[in-house]
Amino acid sequence: MKLLIELPTWMGDTVMATPAIINLISHYKTPKITFIGSVVSSKLVENYKDVDRVIILDKKKLNIFKDIINLGNFDVFISFRSSFFSSLMMLCVSSNIKHQFDKKKYTKGHTVEKYNNFINECFGLNKSPGRLKLKTKVFLKKDCNKKFLGINPGASYGSAKRWYPNEFGKVAVSLAKNYEILILGGPGEENIAAEIEKYLIKKNVKNYTNLAAKTSVSELISEINNLDLLITADSGPMHIAAALNVPTISIFGPTKNDETAQWMNKKSIIVKKKLECQPCMKRTCPLKHHNCMKLIEAKDVLEAVKRLN
Numbered sequence: 001m002k003l004l005i006e007l008p009t010w011m012g013d014t015v016m017a018t019p020a021i022i023n024l025i026s027h028y029k030t031p032k033i034t035f036i037g038s039v040v041s042s043k044l045v046e047n048y049k050d051v052d053r054v055i056i057l058d059k060k061k062l063n064i065f066k067d068i069i070n071l072g073n074f075d076v077f078i079s080f081r082s083s084f085f086s087s088l089m090m091l092c093v094s095s096n097i098k099h100q101f102d103k104k105k106y107t108k109g110h111t112v113e114k115y116n117n118f119i120n121e122c123f124g125l126n127k128s129p130g131r132l133k134l135k136t137k138v139f140l141k142k143d144c145n146k147k148f149l150g151i152n153p154g155a156s157y158g159s160a161k162r163w164y165p166n167e168f169g170k171v172a173v174s175l176a177k178n179y180e181i182l183i184l185g186g187p188g189e190e191n192i193a194a195e196i197e198k199y200l201i202k203k204n205v206k207n208y209t210n211l212a213a214k215t216s217v218s219e220l221i222s223e224i225n226n227l228d229l230l231i232t233a234d235s236g237p238m239h240i241a242a243a244l245n246v247p248t249i250s251i252f253g254p255t256k257n258d259e260t261a262q263w264m265n266k267k268s269i270i271v272k273k274k275l276e277c278q279p280c281m282k283r284t285c286p287l288k289h290h291n292c293m294k295l296i297e298a299k300d301v302l303e304a305v306k307r308l309n
Contacts (some may be wrong), residue, residue, distance in 0.1 A: 011236025158283025169199030
């Protein structure tokens with residue numbers, strides 16, 4: 001049985017799709033799996049059992065659809081993306097069975113449940129979504145006698161999801177006596193990480209390391225796995241932490257925490273304000289005040305840390 005699975009583009013969505021992917025794979029005996037997706041999403045699943053190929057999708061390539069046609073024949077093609085591009089892929093892929101996720105159809109519940117309901121409906125299954133599952137090498141702490149705090153200020157969706165560098169900095173300064181601090185982030189998030197670093201330097205905090213845009217996906221997972229606490233925006237690393245059961249404080253603004261909060265992490269607290277304009281689901285604040293994030297103060301997060309401990 002040959003399966004072609006197109007992954008969600010974003011890190012967080014791919015992590016949230018893993019329970020559905022596992023249920024799909026377990027539906028077949030000894031499947032031969034080809035994953036296709038972005039650089040980030042592909043790295044999250046490349047070590048899954050029964051993986052035959054992992055293909056990086058470069059949409060800018062002129063002959064991309066010719067490459068898709070030449071992938072070969074499959075028994076099942078599943079796409080976890082609702083895009084028009086993926087609809088065109090459906091036409092190009094040679095497969096006996098084809099299904100594409102439709103975000104307009106699956107609107108209720110957590111994103112993990114949406115993806116799982118999609119798989120259940122396509123294949124007549126009745127499987128519940130289990131835990132998030134990552135398949136990558138994880139390295140142990142270099143110094144097990146120290147506690148590590150991760151600060152993850154970035155969020156790929158847009159500026160509306162981002163809390164303020166100085167507020168992250170205030171939290172880090174308050175916790176610096178108890179933790180070694182790691183500033184996390186991906187490409188494009190170097191500036192906000194640098195602002196936090198400047199704040200720490202100003203406050204004479206020296207026990208930090210700025211890792212923003214300096215880690216591979218596998219290295220990022222290892223760093224998160226070694227944390228004793230993560231303070232983060234609604235982001236891909238937040239979902240990685242959930243998969244690894246890392247104690248987490250998640251800061252939510254314009255997005256729907258009932259859809260994208262950490263899945264099955266008992267050591268998780270959400271910090272958010274309850275405003276009439278929430279959730280707007282916009283990349284930038286349409287009201288220009290950004291109160292959903294501006295009104296959250298460092299003390300709110302520090303109080304959540306106390307409750308978590």
